[in-house]
Amino acid sequence: MPLELIILIAAIVVSWLVFTALIKIVKTTATTAIAIAGIILILQLVFGIGYQDLWEQITKIPQLVWNIVTGG
Numbered sequence: 001m002p003l004e005l006i007i008l009i010a011a012i013v014v015s016w017l018v019f020t021a022l023i024k025i026v027k028t029t030a031t032t033a034i035a036i037a038g039i040i041l042i043l044q045l046v047f048g049i050g051y052q053d054l055w056e057q058i059t060k061i062p063q064l065v066w067n068i069v070t071g072g
Contacts (some may be wrong), residue, residue, distance in 0.1 A: 043049040 040051050040054065043054060044051070
């Protein structure tokens with residue numbers, strides 16, 4: 001088997017693996033983004049909580065965890 005053919009087959013296999021991994025990453029990212037958008041929409045429509053309020057609470061999480069860990 002010529003060396004060029006082996007290199008071509010290896011390149012095709014590596015390209016396919018990278019493409020497959022990229023598709024999985026995009027699919028996971030899109031699923032997560034849709035889930036976050038759905039949660040924010042439900043919070044807004046049902047409870048009247050805006051994304052600013054949610055973001056404010058999210059930014060407080062590290063301090064809350066630190067207080068729990070240090071007992072303060």
